[in-house]
Amino acid sequence: MSDAAQQYRETAGRFGELVAGVPDAATWERRSPVPEWTARDVVRHLVEWFPPFLAGGTGIDLPSGPPVDEDPEGAWRAMSDGVQALLDDPASADKELVNPYIGTVPLPEAVSRFFTTDVFMHSWDLARATGQDAGLDPDRCAAILEGMTPMDEMLRASGQFGPKVEIDPDADAVSRLMAFIGRDPRRS
Numbered sequence: 001m002s003d004a005a006q007q008y009r010e011t012a013g014r015f016g017e018l019v020a021g022v023p024d025a026a027t028w029e030r031r032s033p034v035p036e037w038t039a040r041d042v043v044r045h046l047v048e049w050f051p052p053f054l055a056g057g058t059g060i061d062l063p064s065g066p067p068v069d070e071d072p073e074g075a076w077r078a079m080s081d082g083v084q085a086l087l088d089d090p091a092s093a094d095k096e097l098v099n100p101y102i103g104t105v106p107l108p109e110a111v112s113r114f115f116t117t118d119v120f121m122h123s124w125d126l127a128r129a130t131g132q133d134a135g136l137d138p139d140r141c142a143a144i145l146e147g148m149t150p151m152d153e154m155l156r157a158s159g160q161f162g163p164k165v166e167i168d169p170d171a172d173a174v175s176r177l178m179a180f181i182g183r184d185p186r187r188s
Helices: 003-020 025-029 039-058 072-088 090-094 107-130 138-158 173-180
Strands: 096-099 103-106
Touching: 003 072, 003 107, 025 039, 039 072, 039 096, 039 107, 072 090, 072 107, 090 107, 096 107, 103 107, 107 138, 107 173, 138 173
Parallel strands: none
Antiparallel strands: 096 103
């Protein structure tokens, strides 16, 4: 099993636990740390942006599940199981994703860099919106932050991240990463 497949299994597994841990329908409508998004919208974002990105760059279509509005857990599970099956397939190691903005990237690396990392960071958003513990690994947060920091200007220009939130430089790695991507870790 590739590192990308194992990393996705762990990250998506934790996100799936958070999705399954939402106690009731009303909780899905709670605001998330992402402006204008509810807890349901966090799941919607992941379920809706990655399949077209993957299909456009590889021609691979992921299975679709129920609509997020009707069944966020089922929608997440169907799409995520498709990603895991793709990464578990030994033939995927030889495939590439081609994108006009990022060039040509080996498929497992593309999934890891763009989707697995996004799922990891949005786990914090979903946990905060639903009153759960994200359980993010501080060492992984520090590594992601270290990799993103040199690209700060480009990331902000992409519109995918909010303005950095100023926090104590001695804050824990999870808080520093969240502040870097535009979340205020001090807010509940």
